[in-house]
Amino acid sequence: MTVKERITALRERMKEKKIDAYLVPTDDFHASEYVGEYFKCRKYITGFTGSAGTAVIMQDMAGLWTDGRYFIQAAAQLEGTGVDLFKMGEPGVPTIHQFLEEKLGEGMCLGFDGRIISAKEASELSEALGKKGASLSVDYDLVGEVWEDRPALSCEPVMELDVKWAGESRADKCAKIRKAMEEKGADAFVLTSLDDIAWLLNIRGGDVHCCPVVLSYLVMTQKEIKLFANEKAFPAEVLDALAKDGVTLLPYDSIYEYVKTFAKDMKVLLCKQKANSRLVSNIPAEVEILDEENLTLLPKAIKNPVEVENERIAHIRDGVALTKFIYWLKKNVGKIPMTELSAEEKLYSFRAQQENFIDNSFDPIISYGVHAAINHYSATPETDIPIEPRSFLLADTGGNYYEGTTDTTRTIVMGPVTDEQKKFFTAVLRGMLNLGNAKFRYGCTGVNLDYLARGPLWELGQDFNHGTGHGVGYLLNVHEGPNSFRWKVVPGNNAVLEEGMITSDEPGYYVEDGYGIRHENMIVCKKAEKTQFGQFMCFEFLTMVPFDLDAVVPEQMTAHERELLNNYHAQVYEKISPYLDEDEKAWLKEATRAI
Template sequence: MTVLERLKALRELMKERKIDAYLVPTDDFHASEYVGDYFKCRKYITGFTGSAGTAVIMQDMAGLWTDGRYFLQAADQLEGSTIQLFKMGEPEVPTVHQFLADKLEKGMCLGFDGRTVTAREAGKLEELLREKEITFSVNDDLIGEIWSDRPALSCEPVMELDVKWAGESRADKIAKIRKQMKEKKADIFVLTSLDDIAWFLNIRGNDVHCCPVVLSYLVMTDEELRLFVNETVFSEEIRANLEADGVEIYPYNDVYSYVQTIDADQKVLLSKANVNSRLVSNIPAEVTILDEENLTLLPKAIKNETEVENERIAHIKDGVAVTRFIRWMKETVGKEKITELSAAKKLCQFRSEQENFLGDSFDPIIAYGKHAAIVHYSATEETDIPFEARGMVLADTGGHYLEGSTDITRTVVLGPVTDKEKKYFTAVLRGNLNLGAAKFKYGCTGLNLDYIAREPLWAMGEDYNHGTGHGIGYLLNVHEGPNSIRWKNIAGSPAAVLEEGMLTSDEPGYYLENEFGIRHENIVLCKKAEKTSFGQFMCFEYLTMVPFDLDGVDPEQMSERERNLLNEYHRDVYKALSPYLNEDEKEWLKQATREI
């Protein structure tokens, strides 16, 4: 069916069920950022393939809300669909909540699949629409009813992560979380975030593309730990190891009936921002719910010594692969045909030559020329274009290794560039270097530091429409909370203190529609610096080891300090990578990291 046919079928079903508006978020049943094919209901009903967005379908209109990363992509993919694009955060554009509050009339019915909407979001909607006496229909998956060729739920085999990679045993993690439960006076801990469960149990899977997680729910008391999952994904050995640590296996969907049996005098700790509304609504009303962040959130984000050392190794391996890739692009363009898709395959080949490489940490973004102005552009057979020996290509890619996950962006010059391109290339690089060199007092969040990266652009009255940094998981999700670097506070998502051991991206950018796009990204490790009478100071260590393309740099725009920062970084890159390169590669890298 076409998008228009799908909308018609959904509206007929809504009319039959007396549902006036149907909300379709991007989420799976676990509030994941990226979701498996089974859960891509929003993509199915709208045709928009971006990783973030919410659709609202009514009889007389349909709308899609997405953020600045996807404005250009969404406008293109929604063309001819009759679906209106709402550009989130833009002036006079209503939020989804504002739209529903304005559009829904008294006594109307709002529908959604309660498994794909968090308990916190459902609560906000109920509060928002109470005065209009809006009713809710949340137990039906209407998209699933019209999606005749829907993919099956993923059930990929599970891998157990050895302590030499994880740095801490499953048993020790369980003991620590149970201790936290006692401190919180919680009888039961409900955990549904897939990356938290994978981290907690030292398991990895493949149930979400590029995210090594396992579809599962976890419920823990002081005496038992139940994992609700498709039991066929475990080998006998892994299942026995789990059972030895007190982990009992139950069918995936049984979690909903299990929580109905919780005694009224129990206290259940869960995060309503992560647990879906149907699961929470199945907990008896008399039960006390302690709505707090997941107990695993900070321990997962603060990497232990083993994880940190392994990540250093992973980034050197990745640096070798990406550096070879950059050299190959610059030396091959104009001599052989290279396209966005073939370049991505070539980079994957370079990475696969590294020991313990497991796969991409996200779909590669290889964007040439004006395509790079689309922040999260993803090449397809229809959009794939060849490189020319001019202009720039933006390569935002990453890999999963047993030693950890990587995420790196380099904007590479393939030939002559304009003064304007050099101007913004250099401004973005200055922001990246200055943020990476920041020293700050303990207690700062990314809100305190974001200005450092944006200042060169803000001084020109320019900006970029995305955050500057996100946390990164250890052989897990490439986007991981709670740490981030952004200038704007987000309601309900307070900025986290930057702790020693957190990994965060440093990725300012600049995008000029229909012309070019630039982004420079390194992963930084938060570390303690000196402690003085004013308190504990913190700093960053670069983990990413790949040269920035000096062919795009205008040294005249840089201060002496900024030039020194770049030269120092490039000295570190050469020292880290040269032992793993042949003589020709070393000579190329020496030139690529020359002092300016």
Template sequence: MNVNQERIKQLQQEMKAAGMDMYLVPTADFHQSEYVGTYFKVRAWLSGFSGSAGTLLVTADKAYLWTDGRYFIQAAKQLEDTGVVLMKMGEEGVPTVEEFLEEQLPENGCLGCDGRTIHVAEGKAFEEMLAKKNGILKCDKDLGGKIWTDRPEMSREPVYLLDIKYTGKSREEKIEAVREEMKKAGANTHIISSLDDIVWLLNIRGNDIMYNPVVLSYVMITMDKVYFYVQEEAVSEEVRGELEKAGIEICPYFAVYEDVKGLKASDKVLLEDICTNYTLYKAIPEHTEVVFEANPAAIMKGNKNQTEMENIRIAHIKDAKAMCRFIYWLKQNVGSGEVTEYSAAEKSLELRKEDPDCLDLSFETICAYGPNAAMCHYAPTETEYAKVEPKGFFLIDSGGQYWQGTTDITRTIAVGVLTQEQKEHFTLVLQGHIRLAMAKFQYGCSGANLDPLVRGPLWERGLDFNHGTGHGVGYLLNVHEGPQNINWRMRANGRRGNMTPFEEGMLTSNEPGLYLEGKYGIRTENLLLCRKAEKNGYGQFMEFENVTWVPYEREAILPEMLTKAERQWLNEYHKRVYEIVGPMLDEKERAWLLEATAEI
């Protein structure tokens, strides 16, 4: 019995003692964050699967792990010999977690979980399903935490202030704008649990989740007060003073659960059901009316203002310099036999950190050679990595956190001879990428409308990729941010961002790919700013502005597969890359870039 089997057996013993038939362990903190701090990695500790997305369900004698297409290969590898059954989400014949529970939970059964790690909509759905079976939901026990005896402490990294020269708006202006939206909803109280929305609203940042500069906290806004629930040792006197000037009262982190119990019958509370944990919601008195709507801050945060947009352009030029230097370094050194996936990841970090405005990475760098690149979110470690050979493809997906914004870029690089198949596949991915970059569309179009543009070249050949085409990106914030995304698939849960219309100022990734298990993976990613184009009798048209300036791999492109318009776009893009980045490089790097951006 390996360590994960032992841990799950311990959990099953605790379940039995608590009278639970099944126990749910999602990938979540108390704020429904996509990525979580080490304290909250209960699912990973129990199962052995370290991916950022997954749900563990433990029964009296078995365990199941649901994850999405980004992690199928990784999960299969990490769950080997653990006894945990991999449930591939979206695959034919694989039930959802909810369907599985409805089918397998016995009559009069009990489902357990830590209610702080499921959101309101999930909790309500579980209660409704259990009612049909005369069952109950016990959501007051953190059983995983009970058996995790050497669990790390909850992070309480220092909070720091973000200057208005970066934010474009003061915290007072933002709070007032949120109150205006509260009035429209008829609410006099607004509870915010989502960490990125909170730090955006208060013009602060932190480091409580690796690569995501957020602060573990809650906010409750009334029409005359703002309560900031935070671990008080994380707040310096300087930060406290600035927040108090704006009428923000600092309160202990966990005090929010008691404070909401004091809400009156005359109060009307606005909160977002998929961002608020179930335990917090259940603490609100039954006599208090709750309005479920999207957090106003989330909508405002997604539409970058003019100051943020200008800073974002600067951040991406800084990032382009580092990435161009990285590609030159890789091509110069791959033949030495000394380059590994891990050393390449370290080199990309080193080059980014040479810029004093780079604070950190925006996510764990994905450096993947050959078959490893077929695992969408594979990342090497200091002890587990592949050597990069002078043949085939090398994929790097990386980004930085700058004072001027957040970057995210993927390039698939030829490190040696390519096959005809590799070139065809690379060109198909690039073609879809270019089609989105070139898109002009009517205002009101969403990611669901635009996704077929990107996937078209692959679909025509019976090919596809099993992840979204694009996600929103924050400003010195989470690299994955809503409300928008680009994905044709309809999601039963979540903000359904693929139906959110594109607005001016939205920063979105453009990242089609293709993955052949055991062979190679290809992905090409730029970030796009949505801008208004012309307005005429047909309506308001929208378009995208590229902010990423790094060459695509010319050696992998088959020009004859591209249309004339696509080739023209590519040549103009490469010309612009050289104009922007060339002057920042040394002589040898500049000579390489001139060749890398030559017309095709």
């Protein structure tokens, strides 16, 4: 069926159920950022393939809300579908909730699958629409009813992550969480986010593309841990190891009945922003719910010394692969056929040569020329274009290794570029270097420091339409909270920067139908000196990949900024050159020369 036919079929189901508007987010049962094929209802019903967006379907309209990363992509993919694009955050564009409050009145009904809407959002919608006399219908997966040949729920094999990689045993992690539960006065802790469960139990899987997590829920008390997952995914040795640490496996869907058995005098800690509304609504009304951030959130974000040292190794391995890739591109462009997709395959082959490489940490963004202006463009056979000896190639890619997760962006000069392109290439690089070399008092958040990255662009009256940095998991989700760099406060992503937090540093600049520039390094937060003013903090670059000096304008940089770049490039050469052949090493020597 075409998108129009799918929407028509959905509207017929809505009529049958007396539903006036149907909400289709990009979500699974666990509030995951990226979701498995089974859960891609929004993609199915609208045709938009980006990782973030929410659709609203009514009888007389269909709309998609998405953020600035996807404005260009969404406009192209929605053309001719009858689905209107709502650019989130732009002047005059209502939020989804504002739109629904305006459109739904007395006696009308909003529908959604209660398993893919958080308890927090469902409560907000219920309160707001209740004032208008509208109701909610939360029991129907209507997109699933019209989805022909829907993929099955994933059931990939589960592995145990050895403590030499994790740095801390499952038993020790659980003991710390139980202590936190006791301090909060919680009798039970309900955990539904997949990366938190994987981190806590030192297990990894493959149920979300590029995210090594396991479809599961977890309930912890002081005496037991119940894991709700598909037993078929667990090898016997993993089940035995879990059992030795007091973890009992139960069927995945049985969580909904299990929470109904909570004693009425219990206090249950969970995060309503992440737990789905059907699960929370099944907890007896008499149970006191402590609605707080997951107790695992900060311990997971603050990498232990073993994880940090492993990440240094992972980034050297990844740096070798990326350096070989850049050398290959520059040596061969215009001489052999290459496209975005063939370049993607070549980079994967370089990563696959590295010890302990597992897979990509997200779908590669290899975008040439005008495609680089689309922040999260990923080539398909339909969009794939040749890479020519001119302009920029933007490569935003990463790998999962046993030593951790990487995420690096380099903008590569493929041939002649304009003075304007060089100006903005240099401005973005200056911002990246300034943020990565920040020194600050303990207590700062990413909002305090974001100006360092945007400053060179703001001075030119320019900006970029995405966050400057995000936390990164350890062999887990490439996007991880609560640490981030943003110029505006975003609830839940504005944590104090702690020693051991790993965050991306990735300012950019984009010209629609022109070109795109982004420079991205991973940085780990460290302690600097302590003075009478308190503890000072700093960052260490983990990423070890050269920046393309062919587009750098030294005169545009301060002497200090040139020193920062030269010092960084000296580190890249020292750490990466031992793993290169003679030709590659000679090229890297020139590519990291002092300016």
